[in-house]
Amino acid sequence: xxxxxxxxxxxxxxxxxxxxxxxxxxxxxxxxxxxxxxxxxxxxxxxxxxxxxxxxxxxxxxxxxxxxxxxxxxxxxxxxxxxxxxxxxxxxxxxxxxxxxxxxxxxxxxxxxxxxxxxxxxxxxxxxxxxxxxxxxxxxxxxxxxxxxxxxxxxxx
Amino acid sequence: xxxxxxxxxxxxxxxxxxxxxxxxxxxxxxxxxxxxxxxxxxxxxxxxxxxxxxxxxxxxxxxxxxxxxxxxxxxxxxxxxxxxxxxxxxxxxxxxxxxxxxxxxxxxxxxxxxxxxxxxxxxxxxxxxxxxxxxxxxxxxxxxxxxxxxxxxxxxxxxxxxxxxxxxxxxxxxxxxxxxxxxxxxxxxxxxxxxxxxxxxxxxxxxxxxxxxxxxxxxxxxxxxxxxxxxxxxxxxxxxxxxxxxxxxxxxxxxxxxxxxxxxxxxxxxxxxxxxxxxxxxxxxxxxxxxxxxxxxxxxxxxxxxxxxxxxxxxxxxxxxxxxxxxxxxxxxxxxxxxxxxxxxxxxxxxxxxxxxxxxxxxxxxxxxxxxxxxxxxxxxxxxxxxxxxxxxxxxxxxxxxxxxxxxxxxxxxxxxxxxxxxxxxxxxxxxxxxxxxxxxxxxxxxxxxxxxxxxxxxxxxxxxxxxxxxxxxxxxxxxxxxxxxxxxxxxxxxxxxxxxxxxxxxxxxxxxxxxxxxxxxxxxxxxxxxxxxxxxxxxxxxxxxxxxxxxxxxxxxxxxxxxxxxxxxxxxxxxxxxxxxxxxxxxxxxxxxxxxxxxxxxxxxxxxxxxxxxxxxxxxxxxxxxxxxxxxxxxxxxxxxxxxxxxxxxxxxxxxxxxxxxxxxxxxxxxxxxxxxxxxxxxxxxxxxxxxxxxxxxxxxxxxxxxxxxxxxxxxxxxxxxxxxxxxxxxxxxxxxxxxxxxxxxxxxxxxxxxxxxxxxxxxxxxxxxxxxx
Numbered sequence: 009x010x011x012x013x014x015x016x017x018x019x020x021x022x023x024x025x026x027x028x029x030x031x032x033x034x035x036x037x038x039x040x041x042x043x044x045x046x047x048x049x050x051x052x053x054x055x056x057x058x059x060x061x062x063x064x065x066x067x068x069x070x071x072x073x074x075x076x077x078x079x080x081x082x083x084x085x086x087x088x089x090x091x092x093x094x095x096x097x098x099x100x101x102x103x104x105x106x107x108x109x110x111x112x113x114x115x116x117x118x119x120x121x122x123x124x125x126x127x128x129x130x131x132x133x134x135x136x137x138x139x140x141x142x143x144x145x146x147x148x149x150x151x152x153x154x155x156x157x158x159x160x161x162x163x164x165x
Numbered sequence: 166x167x168x169x170x171x172x173x174x175x176x177x178x179x180x181x182x183x184x185x186x187x188x189x190x191x192x193x194x195x196x197x198x199x200x201x202x203x204x205x206x207x208x209x210x211x212x213x214x215x216x217x218x219x220x221x222x223x224x225x226x227x228x229x230x231x232x233x234x235x236x237x238x239x240x241x242x243x244x245x246x247x248x249x250x251x252x253x254x255x256x257x258x259x260x261x262x263x264x265x266x267x268x269x270x271x272x273x274x275x276x277x278x279x280x281x282x283x284x285x286x287x288x289x290x291x292x293x294x295x296x297x298x299x300x301x302x303x304x305x306x307x308x309x310x311x312x313x314x315x316x317x318x319x320x321x322x323x324x325x326x327x328x329x330x331x332x333x334x335x336x337x338x339x340x341x342x343x344x345x346x347x348x349x350x351x352x353x354x355x356x357x358x359x360x361x362x363x364x365x366x367x368x369x370x371x372x373x374x375x376x377x378x379x380x381x382x383x384x385x386x387x388x389x390x391x392x393x394x395x396x397x398x399x400x401x402x403x404x405x406x407x408x409x410x411x412x413x414x415x416x417x418x419x420x421x422x423x424x425x426x427x428x429x430x431x432x433x434x435x436x437x438x439x440x441x442x443x444x445x446x447x448x449x450x451x452x453x454x455x456x457x458x459x460x461x462x463x464x465x466x467x468x469x470x471x472x473x474x475x476x477x478x479x480x481x482x483x484x485x486x487x488x489x490x491x492x493x494x495x496x497x498x499x500x501x502x503x504x505x506x507x508x509x510x511x512x513x514x515x516x517x518x519x520x521x522x523x524x525x526x527x528x529x530x531x532x533x534x535x536x537x538x539x540x541x542x543x544x545x546x547x548x549x550x551x552x553x554x555x556x557x558x559x560x561x562x563x564x565x566x567x568x569x570x571x572x573x574x575x576x577x578x579x580x581x582x583x584x585x586x587x588x589x590x591x592x593x594x595x596x597x598x599x600x601x602x603x604x605x606x607x608x609x610x611x612x613x614x615x616x617x618x619x620x621x622x623x624x625x626x627x628x629x630x631x632x633x634x635x636x637x638x639x640x641x642x643x644x645x646x647x648x649x650x651x652x653x654x655x656x657x658x659x660x661x662x663x664x665x666x667x668x669x670x671x672x673x674x675x676x677x678x679x680x681x682x683x684x685x686x687x688x689x690x691x692x693x694x695x696x697x698x699x700x701x702x703x704x705x706x707x708x709x710x711x712x713x714x715x716x717x718x719x720x721x722x723x724x725x726x727x728x729x730x731x732x733x734x735x736x737x738x739x740x741x742x743x744x745x746x747x748x749x750x751x752x753x754x755x756x757x758x759x760x761x762x763x764x765x766x767x768x769x770x771x772x773x774x775x776x777x778x779x780x781x782x783x784x785x786x787x788x789x790x791x792x793x794x795x796x797x798x799x800x801x802x803x804x805x806x807x808x809x810x811x812x813x814x815x816x817x818x819x820x821x822x823x824x825x826x827x828x829x830x831x832x833x834x835x836x837x838x839x840x841x842x843x844x845x846x847x848x849x850x851x852x853x854x855x856x857x858x859x860x861x862x863x864x865x866x867x868x869x870x871x872x873x874x875x876x877x878x879x880x881x882x883x884x885x886x887x888x889x890x891x892x893x894x895x896x897x898x899x900x901x902x903x904x905x906x907x908x909x910x911x912x913x914x915x916x917x918x919x920x921x922x923x924x925x926x927x928x929x930x931x932x933x934x935x936x937x938x939x940x
Contacts, residue, residue, distance in 0.1 A: 040200040041193020043422070045372045046454040050865035053372050081193035094191040098183055101830035104838065105670025106190030107373045107422030113191065132873040139865065141372055141423050142670050144837035145873040147830070 011074040015039070016083025030056070030065035030073060034080060041081035041110040045139070052138030055111030056080050062118040064137075081110040084117065092163050093117055093155045100151035104142030112138045116152045124159045126152070176750075177682040178893045181830040182689045185675045186420060186668070196420040198376045198392045199451060206378070207236050207282040209440045209450040210289035212296055213460065214271035214278050217305035217530035217858030218318060221269050221298060224279060229295035234288035236444045238296065240279035241267040244439060248325050249406045252497040252535065253395035253429045255645050255706055259588025261328035261337060261496040263321050266406055266435055271300070272320055272494035273530050274859045275459040282440040282448050306335070307858055309468075309489050309527035320494065320528040329496065330526075337492045338500035338526040342507065344580045350483025350519025354474030356559050357483075360552035361470040362923045364544050364907070366463050366491075366852035367845075369537055370870050373422020374457040379437040380447035387414050389438055392421040394428040394669050395707030400699045406435045407442065414438075418697035424669040425842070426536035427462045429709045430497060458852065458863035462535030465502050465526070466491040469548035473556050474519075479570045481517040486510070486545065488524030493533040499526035500588045502534070505541030508591065510549050512579035512794070513637050514571040520581065530858050536709060538839060539903040542638055543846070550634035550908030551923060554915065564912070565605050565614065568635050568798075575599045575886075587642045594643070594791045598896065600822035600886040601635065604798040607882050608633070608820040612800040621917065626808045629815075630917025633800045636904035639792035640888075640897035641712035647788045648717035649703035650724045652681060654732065654781035656773040658752055658765030659691045665705025666717035667697045671899060672831035673713040677721045679827050680892050684725035685732075686750040687765065703784055711897030714827060716789050718892040723785035731781045732765070735772045739763050793888050795896045797821040797836070799905030801877075803913040810933030813877075814844055814910060819902060820882040825894035829883055832898045836881045839902030845871045846903075847910040848926050 012021050015037065024033055031054045034042045042065055045053035049067040056065045057079040058072075085091030093113050096102075103109050112135060119126060119134040126134070131152045132145070140148060158164065189196055226238045244266050252260040267277055279296055283289035306312040312320070312335040321332045330336045351357055377391040387409070393399050396416040404411040421428065433450045440448040452461060467490045474483035488506040492499040507522030537543075557564040573579060573596055582594040609615065612631060622629040651663040662681050668674040678692045685692075696702060705717055733744040736754035740747070746758045755762040763771075772781050802816040819836055826832040849869040853861040862868045869875075887894040911922045920935040 038195075040195035040197070043197075043373065044199075044451075045374070045422075046865050048454065048864060048866065050454075051372055085192060087188045087192050087194070090188070090191065094188075097191050098187045101181065101184075101834055103184060103187055103190050104672065104834055105371075105373070105423045106186070106420060107197065107371075107670075109190055110193040132876075136872045136874040139372060139870060139872060141370055141425070141842070141870060142838045143834055144839075144841035144879060145876050146837050146879055147834060149873070 011071060013073045013075060014077040016079060024070040028070045030068040030070045033070040034065060039080040039082055043107055043110060052111045052115065053108050055114050055138060057114050057118060060118065060121060062115045081113060084113065091165065092158045096151045096155035096158065100147050100154055102143060102147040102151035108138055108140045112140065112148060116155065120156055120159055124156050126156055128153065175683055175893065177679045177689060178827050179825060181828060182675065182679060184672055185678050185689065185694050190420065197373065197422060198378060198390055198419055199449065201378065201390065203378065203380055203447040206447040206449050207284065207444060208286045208289045209280055209282045209437050209448045210293055211277055211436065212279040212293045214274060214276040216271060216300055216302050217274050218303040219271050219300040220303065221271065221278065222301050223299045225297040229281065229292040232288060232292050232295060234284035235281060235292045236446065237282045237440055238279055239267060239439055239443065241269050245408055247406055247408060248327060249402055250497060251431045251495065253398035253402065253431060253707065256401060259500050260498055261326060263326040263329060264495050266439060273532055275532060276494060280436045280440060282444055305530035305858055307529055307531055307854065309491050309529065312527045312529050320530065335528040336525050337496035337528050338503055340504055341523040342584050343521045344584060345519035347483055347485055347519050347521035351474040354482045355477040356556065357472065357474045358552055358555045358559055359470065359472040360548055360555055360923060361468060362548035362551055363468045364464065364466055364547060364925050366466050366532065367850040368458050368463050368852060369425040369427040371423030371425060371427065374452040374454060375428065375433050375461050376451035377433045377437040378447060378449045379441035387438060387441065388417065389414065389434050390417045390419060391434050392428055393418050394424045394667050394709055396667060396697045396699055397665055397704055398707060399431055399434050402431045403435050403438050407439055415700045418667055421669050425538045426709065428669065429536040429707065430462050432461055454865060455863040458868060459532050459860045462497065463532050463852065464537040465534035465544065467544040469506060469544050471548040471552040473552050475556055475560065479560050479562050479567050481514050481571045483519040484511060484514065484517045485521045488544065490524060490526040491529050491531065491534065492526045493529055493531045495533045496526065496528065497533055497535040502541040504585050504588065506545040508581055508585035509542035509638055510545035511581045512573055513635060515573040515577055515579040516571045531854060538842065538900050540900065542636065543904050546634065546636045546904040547907040551911050551921065554912040564633055565609055568605060569602060572601050572635065573599060587645050592643045597793060597890060598824060598886040598888040599796055600884045601796040601798060603884045604796060604820035604822055607884055608798040608800045608818050611818045611880055611882065612802060612816065614800060617802065626806055628805045628807055628917040629802065630913045631800065631802050632909045632913030632916055633798065634905045634908035634912060635798050636901055637794035637796045638711050638897060638901040639794055640715035641789045641792050642710045643789055643792045646706045646710065646712050646716050647786055648705040648720045649784060649786040650717065650720040651703050651784040652724045652728045652782065654728060654769055656769035658769045659693065660685060662692050662694045662721065663702045664696045664717055664721065665702045666713050667708040669708050671708065671835060672828060673708065676714055676827045676831065677718060680718050680721045681725045683893065684722060684729055687752050711899045714895050715891050715897055716787055718895060720785050720787040722892040723787060724783045727783035727785060728781060732768055735768050736763050738776065739771055791890055793890060793896045795821060795823045795898055795901045797901045797905060799909040801909045801913050803910060803917055805914055805917045805932065807918060807936060810929035810936065812848060812914060812927050812932055815877050817877050817879045819905060820884050821898060821901065822884050822886045823898035824886055824888035824891050824896035826883050827893060827895050832883055833881050835898045836902040837879055839900065840879055840906055841871050841876055843903045843906030846925055847907045851926050
C-alpha cells in the first residue's frame, strides 16, 4: 500500500508493508536518528513528532501517518544549523552515548511548544517515558530548562 | 610546585570543551552500528534453549532450510568445535574457555542452540520455528547452594573446556587470600560485627542493545561493525572461535549506545561472522530487548559476608570477606569479578593488619554474568559499608569518624594491592593521591549530616533518615592493560589522533583530544579523532576497568610530547634557535629568548614539502605500573513509608576525588549516571526467574530502570587532587559512583526506621517484612 505524508517538510509518497511500524518506515527512508531500543514502547528512543505530538514510532503503524506531518530529529536541525534545543543539549553536557538523545530532544520540543517556562518537575514528568541509562537525567533536565530560557528570550524557531 | 604551577595554566585540560562527537549525536547522524544499509544484507537470528539444562539429542533443520529466503542455518553439527571465552579481556584471558560457537549441550533458558540467516527478519523467525530440536532434559540448579551440593548435576562436563577451577563441583573460580592471622585478629578485637549482603541478577540495560553487522570489503576481508567496548579483543576472539587468521578480520566500533560492561563481551560478533562466512553475504544481528536481558550479560549475583574486628577507639584490626558469586551458565569474568570484590574494597581500610578474603564463583543454570560497571567492588562495598555502619553504631561512633580513622591516605599502601591482581598476583602500590578526607567533609556539609544524623525525623507514616558510605575503584589494570595512540601532524598545523581506545558514550574521544591539544598548543577543534578501528588505529584493550583517561590518556600524552619535540626541532631549524629555547602554544612556536615565532602551519608545510621532508608523527604505548584509585564519599537522605514499605531517596550527594578532571562536566556525568544505576540496584532492579529458570521480567516495563521521575535531587562535587602518575593529574571516574548507593541507602533506611536491608533491591515488600521482623 502507498501513503502520502509529510516528512521533515517534504512530501513523501511511499510503499509501506502490511503491519509495518512507523519506526521501520522512517529508518527505511534514511531517518537513522529514529532509534530502536525495545520495540515495545517502553524506552522512548524511537520518539518522533506526528503533527507536533511526540509518539513512539515503534508501536505506531506506518499507515497511521497518512496525510500527517512527521518530524524526526533530522528535521529539527543539522550540524551546520543546530536547533537551540540541540545547542542546549551540548551546552549542558546532556549527551553521553547519544542513543536516547533524538527521542529526548523531540519530547522536549513538544513540551516547550506547549509550555516555554516549565518547572524542573514538569520537565522530569515530560521526559519520564524516555529512558536514559548514561546521564542520570540531571543534565538533560538542565538542557531543557536552558532551551526554555532561550525560547523565552526569543532564541527559537 | 613548578609542575602544579604549569598545570594551573592549562588552556584545554580542565575545560568543558564541546564533545568532539557532540554535534553528530545531537543531530542524530547515522553513526551507530545499525545505521548503515548494505545491499543484500541477511538478517541473523538465534534459536534459544527452552530448557535450563539439556543435551541436544538431534537437530532437524530440513523444514527450515526448505523455507524460501533462508540462506543458512548453523548449529553444533555443522561448525567446528573450538573452546573459547566470550569475555573480552587481555590475552591470555583469566576466564575459562568453556564456551563454543554452538555446543551439544544447553546450560540456561536462552542458551544458543542454532542460528539462521535469512532474507528478512520475518523469514528468519519463521525458520527458527521450523527447526526441530530433540532435547534430553537434565536436572538443573538455580543457586550456588544447589550447584555446590553433593550430587549436583555437573554443568560443564565437557572434556575440552579449560581453565575451570573445579568443573566437577561447578566451581568456575575460587580465591583464598589470607594476610596476617585472621583468628588472632578477631580475638584481639574489642568489637566484632558481621553483615551478609546479597545482590540479585541485574542487567546493564544499555538503551542500544547488542548489535553487529558482518560483511566483506572489496578484497573479501571480513569486516565486523559492532557495538563493542573491546574491538581488539573482538578481533582476537572471533579469529579464535572461527579458526580465521586475524589479518582477515577488521573490527570497527562506530558510536555505541551505552555498554556499562555488557559490551565487553563477544555475544553476537562470533555468530554474525560465522553466518557471513558461510553465506558470503552481509549479515546483521541485533538482540531484542528480551534477548538483551537474558542472553547478553548480567551483574554477578552475589552474597558477600563481611566480618569486622575493631579496637575500642574504632581502629579496624581484622577484616574477613567471603564472597559467593553466581556466574551463571558460563564463567565469563568469573575469577576477576570475584577477585575485585576484595581487591577494590579492602585497601580502602588499610589499618587492619589481619585480613582474609576468600570466595567462589559458581556455575548455575541461569543467564551468564559478566563485566558490569563496578565489577565486584559494587557487591563488596554493599556488605563492607553496611558492616562499617553497624560497627560505628556498636562503637558509639559517628560513621564518618569511623571512616576517617581507618581509610587509606596518600603515601600509604595495602598488602592487598600486591596479593590480588587480575586473576593472578597484583603489584605493590603506594597510593599517591587521596582526597577522601575532604570528600567526607564536603559531602557531610552539603547533606547537613551532623544536624540530620542527630535527630530522626518522623512525619505521620513517613520516617526520614540519612546514611553514608565510601568507595574506591582503580584506574586500569596494573601491568596488563595496554593502550596506544598515534598522532600525525597535517601540513596546516592540524592533527590526526588515532586511538584504539573505545568511547562508549563516556566522552573519552573528547578527553583524549583535550590531552593531545593541551600538549600541542592547539584548540580541540584542530585535532581530528579517529578511534576504535583495528585496521587503522593502534592497539588498545578497550573501555573497561576505568582505564581510558588514565591508561589511553597517558599513551596520548606520550605521543603528543614526542610530536611536540619533533615540531620544536623543525621550528628550531626555521628560527635558527635551539629547541630548548622554544615554546609551543596558541598554534605558534615562539622563542622564549628572542620572541621570534613560526606558526604550526608553517612548521607543517616546512616538514611536508620543503626541507628534510618527513611526516611529523609518533606512536606511544602505555601499560600502567599502578592503578591509582579514585575515591568517593556518598551521602543520601531517604524517606520510608512505614505503612507500605516504599523507600524514596530524596537527596543524594557524592563528593569524588578523580584527580584533576580533564573535562569536569563529563566527569560529573559519569558520576551522576553511575549513582542512578546504583539507585536502580538499590530500589527496583532484579531479574526474576521461574522455578524452571525462565526469566519472568525480561522487558523494560517489568524490569524497572530509573526514569526521570525516579531520580532524586543529585549533587556531585569533584574534589580535586593531583595524581602524580596520571595525565595532567587525572585518575578514573567511570565506575566508582556505582559502589555507593546500595550501602548508603541501606544505611539511611536503618537510620530512618532501625532495620537493616541486606538483600537488594529494597522493595516495599522487603522493607515491610524487615519492619515487621525487626522494627
